[in-house]
Amino acid sequence: MPxxxxxxxxxxxxxxxxxxxxRGLGAVTLQEIADELGMSKAALYHYFPNKDALVTAIFEDWAREGADRIGAVVVLDEPASARLRRLIELHVLGLTRHLDLYRLGFRDEDQLPAEARAVFDKFKREVDGAVRAVVQDGVESGEFQPVDAKIAAFAAIGMCxxxxxxxxxxxxxxxxxxAAMLARFTLGGLLRRNPDDARTADGAVDRAALIAELAADLQREVDVLRATQSPESKQGDQP
Structure with missing residues (x-):
């Protein structure tokens, strides 16, 4: 394509x-989209033959990009806590960057064309599966508390x-x-607070790795607190 x-x-x-x-999926016509762009409806048909094709293309492009990023994080050679933080932050940043699309997906999911709904459902399963896999890694290594990885993943992603x-x-x-706050909330419910309690399958304790992780968490909290005190960050009444 040129x-x-x-x-x-x-x-x-x-x-x-x-x-x-x-405005919602059902309230917007192709003519209104064309008007928004200053083009004719006939010109818009050159790119998308109908509204369903347009909606499906929106979700396909977004899901493909998001799935690639998530998959790259899961396979990193890092502790489970570091990968989980990356996943939560990536998800939050993606949601804030594509807020209109998430609103469309969650609010109007029953109105989506079948193809678009299938893409959205698949992407949600991929996110849940990635978080669940990383949580399970942390449980098995002793880095996380012995929790149900499925429930923990649902809780973390649902919060986001x-x-x-x-x-x-x-x-x-x-x-x-x-992103840093929600990642911290997630890790706060999973990390073992006493490094002596964290053991690998063979009984060894990786104290240095866990202490470094806790120190990184604390530094991130300090950075967030400092940032929220800056004048430019206080722009509204959002929670």
Whole structure:
């Protein structure tokens, strides 16, 4: 596809996602999307033959990019806590960056075309599966408390996903601050606080790794607290 056509498709997807997220999937017509872009409806048909095709393309591109990023984190040669933090922060940053799309997916899921709904459901399963796998790694290594990895993953991802209801870009906290907070909340319920309690399968204790991890967590909290005290971070009434 020529670069100009690719750029136009991107602009159409962005405008449509914005309108869908604000007004709802059923309330927006292709004509309104074309008007938003200053183009004719016939020109829009050149890129997408109908509304269902447009919605499906929006979700396919987003899910493909997100799945690649998540998969890359799961296989990193890092402790489970470091990978889990990366996953939670990645998910939160992705949600704040694509807020309209998440609103569309969660709020209007029953209105999505079958193909788009299948893509969205698959992506949610991939996120849940990635978090569950990393939590299980941490449990088996002794880094995390002996929890049910499935329930822990649902709790962590559910906490993040609910942001689509309350997050506002003009709120008090910037996305990286929120990402660090939610990652800290997740790890706080999983990490063993006494390094002597953390043992690998052969009974060895990796005290240095756990102490370093706890120190990194504390430093991250300090950074977040400092950031929230800066004047530019206090922009609204968001929780």
């Amino acid at each position: 670069p100009r056509n690719r750029l136009m498709r991107d602009e159409i997807r962005a405008a449509a996602t914005r309108l869908f997220g604000v 996903n609910w942001m689509y209801k309350w997050y506002r870009p003009d709120g008090s906290y910037q996305p990286p601050e929120l």
